[in-house]
Amino acid sequence: MPATSIIGIGSHHGADQLGWLLCERLKHLDWPDTIDIQLCRTPAQLPELLNHCENAILLDAIKTDTDSGKILQLQLKDLADNPNASHSCHGFGVTEALELATALGQLPASIIILAISIDDKTAYDGVISPDLLSELHEVIEDHLNKL
């Protein structure tokens, strides 16, 4: 399986911690040695993290009008087409970080964003359901097998 970094994006706050929590849970599953799992603490760190990986899978929470816990597979252009898609610190969010990595030629050979939907109206309780984790594992393995 090709070397791939699974990068959880987020913070300690509310639903924004979802990317981190999922990565922490994924670490307890069986992965080949070529897979590494890490956390990204601010979007400004993302270009440097991407600079050092061959393939990347980004995990992040996404606010939607739909139910929580849906896994959306996004490509870079999906973020570019939705300039308000990412929230940010210093006006520098995931979208801007990926644009910067692109401008610097620091994107890995392949990159997908797995966005986990969060219901905008309900406070996130920090619980990861076994079904969500299982589905995420499956989606990641499918993606890795296609690389």
Next chain:
Amino acid sequence: MNDSRSISIHVPVLARVEGEGALDLIIENDLIKELKLRIFEPPRLFEKFLEEREPDQVIDMVARICGICPVAYQMTAVHAIESLFKVEVTPWIRNMRRVFYCGEWLQSHALHIHLLAAPDFLGFNSVTEMAADYASEVRRGLRLQTLGNDLIALFGARSVHPVGACTGGFYHAPSNEQVKAIVTRLQQARSDANDLLHWTAAMPLPDDSQDFVSVALQHDIEYPMNEGRIISSNGLNIGADEFNAHFREMQIPHSTALYSLLHDQPYLVGPLARINLNTDRLPEDLHKLLDQYDIHFPSQNMFHSMIARAIEIRLVIDEAIRLLSDYQYTEQTAVNWTPTAGTAYAATEAPRGLLWHRYEMNASGLVEQAQIVPPTSQNQARIEEDIKLSLQNLGLNQSEDAIRLRAETVIRNYDPCISCATHFLKLSVTRN
């Protein structure tokens, strides 16, 4: 030609600053009629949350005030509490706290210079645009920022909201191998820091000298970070416990951040103020480097803050190398302490400037009342004053776009952290 005109400039959301703020500016007949830096981010009430908390809870909680400068909040809290409890830390703890702080200055300044401020001075709307022409410089900024983050994580376990600091010291010490690896990276980063200093010194910064008062810490021999007296360019020289006798916080209608005034006047905190007041604390080799450029400190050009940050990046890299070069792992990472009732005070130098804390604590070591004065609220009145002066120097007959850009450039030049600054002094509710 009619030379009278009215301009109303409204920047609804300030870009490339931390937090939520806006700028309202009305110019009538080439005079500024109204200027408001509106900070509308909701108050965060941290001071109230800290009440009835134990010292180590305080240190963890204040880190959450800011994702960019958590070390500053932790170090200010820990110094205040230890000052009251009369805790004497070991030289190892003192030195490693300084290294911890070096990491924060490094990552914060590298982020500000490369990603937030430089596009303004080089004519770009964003760092992404700038990367097309300045790719190697942007990569350098990201490398330096990553190194700063890793230095914080070395002692804090993570770079955002670190958890390694405690009353009396640290919870753990990094291994000799970890320190050796980061010292190698720090040594390699010296050339990046030199290049950065050269780059900022050559940058087309506006020549905009103004009359302002600088306020910063001053230590007997060191460039100030964790310790020192609060001094100003107009003669102030006080201990942290005297802050409230000279500085006044006040609320204004258009901001959820408090204004802070020194003897009822605006003042500057931050890298330029620090260098202005501590030029003689810079190491000799940095003076020699600076001699190459026609830039002299103290400086009254606010835009020299960019160069001041670059100088401080070089300074903290060397300082971290010096403090870590003879590093030895130890199990004695913290000293014991006993709570004492009383008032705890401390001031340290956050990347953005002076950060002051005061805690009323009871005999059990619980906080009864807290007061936190962050750098951005101290700079708020100065920012408004600076925008007025800078726009007058630019010429109020300039185009709206030029005026808007200069105003935003002035604000970003301070690297304001609005999220840190938003809190209420007092909430008064009247019910009939």
